[in-house]
Amino acid sequence: MSDLVYAIDFGTSNSLLGAADASGVRALVPLDSGAEDPTVLRSLVYFHPDSGVYFGTDAIKQYIENSMNGRFLKSMKRFLPVKSFETTLINGKQRKLDDLIACFLREMRTRANNHLQQDVTSVVLGRPARFAEDDKSDRLAQDRLESAAKLAGFKQVEFLPEPVAAAYRFRLEMKKEETVLVADFGGGTSDYTILKLSPKEFKPNDVLAVGGVPVAGDVLDGQIMRHRIAQNFGSETRYKVPFGSNIMQMPKGLVGHLCSTAYINLLNSRENRDFIKRIQESSLHKEDARLIGQLEILLENQLGFAVFEAIESAKKDISTKGVGTVSYKYPGIKIQEKIKATQFEDYTRSEVDRIFSSLDETLAKAGLKASDIDRVCCTGGTAKVSLVRSELAKRFGEAKLETFRNFTSIVEGLAERAKQILN
Numbered sequence: 001m002s003d004l005v006y007a008i009d010f011g012t013s014n015s016l017l018g019a020a021d022a023s024g025v026r027a028l029v030p031l032d033s034g035a036e037d038p039t040v041l042r043s044l045v046y047f048h049p050d051s052g053v054y055f056g057t058d059a060i061k062q063y064i065e066n067s068m069n070g071r072f073l074k075s076m077k078r079f080l081p082v083k084s085f086e087t088t089l090i091n092g093k094q095r096k097l098d099d100l101i102a103c104f105l106r107e108m109r110t111r112a113n114n115h116l117q118q119d120v121t122s123v124v125l126g127r128p129a130r131f132a133e134d135d136k137s138d139r140l141a142q143d144r145l146e147s148a149a150k151l152a153g154f155k156q157v158e159f160l161p162e163p164v165a166a167a168y169r170f171r172l173e174m175k176k177e178e179t180v181l182v183a184d185f186g187g188g189t190s191d192y193t194i195l196k197l198s199p200k201e202f203k204p205n206d207v208l209a210v211g212g213v214p215v216a217g218d219v220l221d222g223q224i225m226r227h228r229i230a231q232n233f234g235s236e237t238r239y240k241v242p243f244g245s246n247i248m249q250m251p252k253g254l255v256g257h258l259c260s261t262a263y264i265n266l267l268n269s270r271e272n273r274d275f276i277k278r279i280q281e282s283s284l285h286k287e288d289a290r291l292i293g294q295l296e297i298l299l300e301n302q303l304g305f306a307v308f309e310a311i312e313s314a315k316k317d318i319s320t321k322g323v324g325t326v327s328y329k330y331p332g333i334k335i336q337e338k339i340k341a342t343q344f345e346d347y348t349r350s351e352v353d354r355i356f357s358s359l360d361e362t363l364a365k366a367g368l369k370a371s372d373i374d375r376v377c378c379t380g381g382t383a384k385v386s387l388v389r390s391e392l393a394k395r396f397g398e399a400k401l402e403t404f405r406n407f408t409s410i411v412e413g414l415a416e417r418a419k420q421i422l423n
Helices: 056-065 097-116 135-151 162-173 217-233 252-258 270-281 286-300 304-321 341-366 386-396 409-422
Strands: 005-010 014-021 044-047 053-055 071-074 087-090 093-096 122-127 156-161 178-185 190-197 207-213 238-240 247-249 323-330 333-340 375-379 401-403
Touching (some): 005 097, 005 409, 014 097, 014 409, 044 056, 044 097, 053 056, 053 097, 071 304, 093 097, 122 135, 122 409, 135 156, 156 162, 162 178, 162 409, 207 341, 217 252, 217 304, 217 323, 217 333, 270 286, 286 304, 286 333, 304 333, 304 341, 333 341, 341 386, 375 386, 386 401
Parallel strands (some): 005 122, 122 156, 178 375, 375 401
Antiparallel strands (some): 005 014, 044 053, 044 071, 087 093, 178 190
16 A cells, blocks of 8 residues: 555646655656656547547647547536536447546556556545536536546545645745635636635635636637637528528527537537538528538537637737737638737626636635735636736735746645645
């Protein structure tokens, strides 16, 4: 039996693994030798039709080399609170969601075991402050994640809210007690913890309030898709039903899936593709038919991941340079959309308002005003989005904002908790 406990930050976009024993926290485990940072394993799984399963950078490489055949999964974490998502068809077999996530967690555990030469069966696993806004869906999500962890070979599983985990790490930087807001803006969720933080050992009753909302970076990407990119795939197409007189528009549900990083590849079913073909044949204008043709190419070749990668790249430029261009080319598809920061802010205003309404509710739950917060510790990639940063500065002032260890603070905090368990 190993005396180590793993710490896993299973993220919507990226995942990391740390470890601790009673003597202290270990260095982060390198999980992906092909990544720019080997400690970061992108939360991607590719099921090849014949030759097995691939993860992280290998998933991208094999997916491209095999002409996008097979099944490519991204943002699996977003499905955890979705009751209607029970199974999906992969290479002719129905697979449950917890089985798919277990596949990924098992690979993380196997790679870490091989690196550390130990068989570790205990884990402190991060979870969002809220997987979903209603309690039943939130509970379902954690139950599914626990099932996945156990299927992956973990016998003891402890959950810790991700912003609380970040607090375990942040306290190591403290010199005196302060009232701190830890704000974790990730790919799938925006999470908040308000707490009393000091150099002393962190205790659960130091937490004054926890809150969050399942809206973050992926949803912001989806708004770029909705407002600027989806039109390239016929989202505004109008058509007539055969032998009918009513003019119809592309169904909202189909457009919604097109604008979701998690759901876009689910459109690639025979039923959906037949329906889209009928829309193309009955569209009112030749240009609409051409754009629907681009959608058919997108789905047939499973290009959703690549298009959203181009959107993500443009979003980063918008935040750092004030303007970004979504540029994507594939035989039969050409996209070149320049987006200014002011336009991006217009597209995402309602989503950002939801993110910060949740923050205001968390402050109210703690019985505090923004002026009562001494320090704001930001983590997660979406913390770099200029509109998110400006909304934080508006409430707390720029001087209180700290962007701290964007991608490692949560897993390092989970490892601190693992050490505490063993002492």
